[in-house]
Amino acid sequence: MWGRRRGRRGGRSAEELRVRRREREAALRKARRQEQLVSKRLLREDSAAEEGGQDRPDVVPDPLSEDEVLELLRGVQRGSEDRKRSLSRLRWALQNEETQQKFVRLDGSIRTLTGLFTSSLADLQLEAARCLHELSHSSVPTVAEACLPVTSYLLTYLSGHSLEFTELCLYTLGNLVVESEAVRKQLLPQGIIPVLASCIQSPHEAVLEGVGYVLSQLLQAKEAPTEIIPLVLDSVLPQHMLRLVCSGLKAGMGVAVEFAWCLHYIICRHKDNMVLLALGAVPALTSLLLDLASEIPQDAPEGLELLVCPVLRCLSNLLAQTDCQGQGQDGRLLIALFLILQCFLQQHPFLVQECLWLLNNLTADDPFFCSALLSLDLLPALLQLLTCSQMATVLALTVLCNIAEKGRFQCQQLLCQPLLPQLLPLLALPDPEAVGQCLELLHLLFLHCPEAAADFTRHGGHQALEQHQSTPELQERAQALLDMVRQPPGAPSACQATLPAFS
Numbered sequence: 001m002w003g004r005r006r007g008r009r010g011g012r013s014a015e016e017l018r019v020r021r022r023e024r025e026a027a028l029r030k031a032r033r034q035e036q037l038v039s040k041r042l043l044r045e046d047s048a049a050e051e052g053g054q055d056r057p058d059v060v061p062d063p064l065s066e067d068e069v070l071e072l073l074r075g076v077q078r079g080s081e082d083r084k085r086s087l088s089r090l091r092w093a094l095q096n097e098e099t100q101q102k103f104v105r106l107d108g109s110i111r112t113l114t115g116l117f118t119s120s121l122a123d124l125q126l127e128a129a130r131c132l133h134e135l136s137h138s139s140v141p142t143v144a145e146a147c148l149p150v151t152s153y154l155l156t157y158l159s160g161h162s163l164e165f166t167e168l169c170l171y172t173l174g175n176l177v178v179e180s181e182a183v184r185k186q187l188l189p190q191g192i193i194p195v196l197a198s199c200i201q202s203p204h205e206a207v208l209e210g211v212g213y214v215l216s217q218l219l220q221a222k223e224a225p226t227e228i229i230p231l232v233l234d235s236v237l238p239q240h241m242l243r244l245v246c247s248g249l250k251a252g253m254g255v256a257v258e259f260a261w262c263l264h265y266i267i268c269r270h271k272d273n274m275v276l277l278a279l280g281a282v283p284a285l286t287s288l289l290l291d292l293a294s295e296i297p298q299d300a301p302e303g304l305e306l307l308v309c310p311v312l313r314c315l316s317n318l319l320a321q322t323d324c325q326g327q328g329q330d331g332r333l334l335i336a337l338f339l340i341l342q343c344f345l346q347q348h349p350f351l352v353q354e355c356l357w358l359l360n361n362l363t364a365d366d367p368f369f370c371s372a373l374l375s376l377d378l379l380p381a382l383l384q385l386l387t388c389s390q391m392a393t394v395l396a397l398t399v400l401c402n403i404a405e406k407g408r409f410q411c412q413q414l415l416c417q418p419l420l421p422q423l424l425p426l427l428a429l430p431d432p433e434a435v436g437q438c439l440e441l442l443h444l445l446f447l448h449c450p451e452a453a454a455d456f457t458r459h460g461g462h463q464a465l466e467q468h469q470s471t472p473e474l475q476e477r478a479q480a481l482l483d484m485v486r487q488p489p490g491a492p493s494a495c496q497a498t499l500p501a502f503s
Contacts, residue, residue, distance in 0.1 A: 040137050040175045041213060043130075043168055063098035070106060077112055087116065087127040094134035097143075104135065104146035114150050122162070129168050136175035144179035151176065151187055155195050163204055170199070170210030177217045184221055188231070192218070197235045200244075205252040208244065212258025215241075219265035229266055233275045238266075242276070245311070246284045248291055253303055260310035267317045277318065285315050286333050293336035296343045305348045308340060312354040319361040331372035333362070338381050345388070352388050356395035363402035370403045374413045386422055390431055397426070397437040404444035411448040419445075420456050427464040432473055439468075439477045446484045453485040461485065 064072070072093060075086035093099045103109050116128035132150060135143055154169045173192070176183045192214075199211045215237070218228050232238065241259040248256060263281075267273055273281075288311060292304065337355045344351045359382075362369040373379065385396045400419075403410050426438045442461075446453045456462075462485060468478035 040178055041171050042137055043171055061093055061096050063096045064093055066102055069102045073106055073109055084123055084127055091131045091134055094131055097138055100135055100138045100143050101140060104143050110146050110149055118153055126165060133168055133172045136172045141179050144176050145182050147176055148186055152190050155190055158195055158199055167206045167210050170214055174214040174217045193231045193235055197237050200240045205255055209254045209258055215262050216258055219262055225269045229270050238275055239279055242279055242281055242284055246288045257307050260307055264310040264313045267314050282318055285311055286330055289336045290332055293339040296339055305344055305351055309354055312358050316358040316361050329368045334372055334378055338378055353391045353395055360395055360398050363399055367406055370406050379417055393434045394437050397441055401441050404441060408448040411445050415452055420459055424459060424464050435474055442481055457485050
C-alpha cells in the first residue's frame with residue numbers, strides 16, 4: 001500500500017493520503033524486522049477522500065446504543081433511496097469496536113450486509129464492502145468469525161472488474177485471516193491459495209500488494225508449516241513471488257517488500273526449501289542484492305532498507321541448509337554487503353546484524369568467502385563493527401572465528417591487522433557471550449600462530465584473561481588460554497592439549 005496512483009477528490013489531497021499511508025506502513029514493516037508481525041490494514045482514508053473528508057481516520061466515533069445500532073440496521077434493510085446514505089452512516093459507526101460487537105449480535109445483521117455485498121448495484125455493493133472491511137479490522141475474534149458467511153463471496157469477487165473493489169476484498173480477507181483460525185480453516189477448502197495464485201498474475205500494483213498482504217498473514221499463522229506452506233509450494237505462487245521480489249523496484253516497493261517477507265516466512269518455517277532452491281532463489285536473491293547495493297550510493301529510494309532486510313534473511317536461511325552448499329559463490333556479494341552496511345549503519349543499525357548473519361553463514365563452511373573477504377581487503381571494515389552493538393560484536397567475532405578456523409595463513413592475515421589490541425577491550429565487556437566468542441577467536445589464533453600469544457601478552461592480555469578465572473561459564477576457557485600464553489616458544493603440544501576446552 002505504498003504507491004497508490006488513483007486520484008482522489010475533496011478533503012485531504014491524494015498525495016497527502018499516500019504520504020500518510022507510506023508512513024504507517026513503513027512503521028508496521030519496521031516492526032517486522034525483529035519478529036514476525038501480524039498486522040491489520042485499513043483502506044479508510046480512500047473512502048474518506050472520495051466523500052470530501054467526511055470520515056476522519058484519526059477520529060473514532062462514540063459507541064452507539066443497542067437501539068441506535070438497530071435503527072441503523074433497519075435503515076439499511078429498507079429498500080429506500082437513502083439506503084446508500086444509511087450504509088455510509090453504518091460504516092462510520094462501525095469504526096467503534098463496541099458498536100461492531102453490538103451490530104454482529106443483531107439477528108440478520110451479517111445476512112443483510114452479505115445481501116447488499118452481493119447486490120447488482122455497484123454503489124451499494126462497494127459501500128457494503130466498506131462496512132465489512134471495518135468489521136474485519138476488529139481485534140475481537142467473535143466479530144471476525146461473524147463474517148464467516150461472506151468469505152466465499154470475497155474470494156469470488158477477487159476476479160472482479162473494479163480495481164478498488166478487488167483491493168478492498170483482498171485487505172478484508174487479510175484482516176479476517178489475522179484474527180481467526182476458524183476463518184483460515186474455512187478459506188483453505190474454499191480455495192484461497194489457487195485464487196491468490198491467479199491474482200498474483202495481475203498487472204496492477206495495488207492488487208499485487210494486497211495479495212502479498214493476505215499471503216503474509218496466512219504464512220504467519222501457527223498452522224502454516226503443516227497446512228498452508230505445503231499448499232503454497234505446490235502452486236505457482238513461489239515462482240511469481242520470487243519474480244516480483246527480484247524485479248526490485250520495477251513492480252513497486254510495497255509489492256517487493258510484501259513478497260520478500262512472504263518468502264522469508266516460508267524459508268524460516270519450512271524445513272525443506274527444495275522448491276525455492278530449484279527455482280534458483282539463491283542466485284536470484286544474490287543478484288537482487290547486487291543490484292540494490294549498486295543503487296544505494298546514487299539515490300536510495302524511500303524504504304529500501306525494508307526490502308533489504310527480508311532479502312538478507314532469506315539468503316541467510318537458505319545458505320544455512322546443507323542442500324545449498326556451494327551456491328552463490330560470488331565475491332561481489334561481500335562487496336554488496338559492506339556497501340549496504342556503510343549506507344545504513346547510522347540510520348538503520350538493525351541491518352548490521354542482518355548483514356553479519358548472512359556473512360556468518362557465507363563464511364561458516366565455505367573457504368571461498370573467507371578467502372574473498374581477505375583478498376578484497378574487507379577485513380578493516382569488519383573490524384569496525386566489533387563495537388557497533390552487543391549482537392554485532394558477537395556476530396563479527398563469529399565471522400572472524402570462521403576465518404581463523406581455516407588455518408595458519410588466514411590467521412596470519414588477521415594478525416596483520418591491529419586485531420589483538422581491539423580484542424582486549426572486548427574481554428572487559430559484561431556480556432558473557434561476546435567474551436566467550438572472543439576467547440574462542442584467541443584460541444584459534446594461538447593454535448595456528450603460537451607467536452601471537454607472546455604479542456597478546458605484551459599488550460596486557462595476561463591480566464585481561466585472569467579477570468575471567470572466577471566466571472563460571474568462562475573460567476575453563478580463560479585458564480586454557482593462560483596456559484597457552486605461558487608456554488615457551490616451540491611447544492605446540494600445549495595448544496593441542498587445550499582443544500577439548502573449546503569444543
